[in-house]
Amino acid sequence: MENLKRICLLIIILFLPGFVASQTILGEVVTDPGNEKYKNNTVVYIENVDARFELPEKNPVMNQKELKFIPKVLPVLVGSTVDFLNSDDVLHNVFSPDSCANKFNLGTWKKGEVRSVTYDKIECVSVLLCNVHPEMEAYVIVLQNPYFAITNEKGEFFIENVPPGNYKLSVWNEKLDAKSKQITVDETGEVIVNFQLKR
Structure with a gap:
């Protein structure tokens, strides 16, 4: 009886006005021996979605x-x-020599203070550096839509709430590269995609 109630509720939700089914894209990135440390911090993302998206309420x-x-x-x-x-x-200090945010240098500031930069160029990679500590380095990856994920230490990723459609799924990695893949997300089931990262 309980299962029947759940099925009925699901049917009602599916046919609500404005309801759009969504699915999860998941998988992993793999590397050649010796490059396993690069599995982590790989960005997997859909290149382009024909829609407009609201910015998050809180700044990253x-x-x-x-x-x-x-x-x-x-x-x-x-x-x-x-x-x-x-x-x-x-x-x-934080500065970037890249043009994602028109090349910036925020100066130097103390503990607890915040300074901000707006990124307005799509599919741009901004390297971040600190001129006080030259060993510090990070990256901001600017994307067209919110359907992206970062891999964990095992190389796994999960992109949730993706609407049905045909997409180009790509990756960004600090040192390695992989070919993009064409995928189809339908209204049922998860989409599993794996990538081979190479130099």
């Missing part, structure tokens, strides 16, 4: 903590404003 945050940028890789929706936070007891 790039932290500076323990003399590192956290996260190492930050994918954002185009138009997003990224907040750069200093959580260390030492002074930090």
Whole structure:
């Protein structure tokens, strides 16, 4: 009886006005022996979706903590404003030589302070550096739509709430590369896609 109720509820939801079914794209990236450390922090994303998207209510945050940028890789929706936070007891700087945000240098600031940059160029990669600590490095990846994910240490990724359609699925990695794949997301079942990363 309980299962019947659930099925009826699902049928009602599916036929509600404006309801759009969505699915999950999942899979993993694999590498040649010796490059396993690059599985992590790979961005998997749909290149283009014919729609307009609202920016997140809260700005994405790039932290500076323990003399590192956290996260190492930050994918954002185009138009997003990224907040750069200093959580260390030492002074930090953030600058980028790339044109994703018209090449910027935010200067140097102390713990607890935040400075911000708006990224308005699609599919642009912005390397982040600190002129106080030259060993620090991170990346902001600017994307056209919110259907993206970052791989975990095992190389796994999950892109949720993807509407049905035909898409080009691509990857970005700091050191390695992989061919894009054409995929179809229908209204039933998950889509499993794996990538082989190579130099």
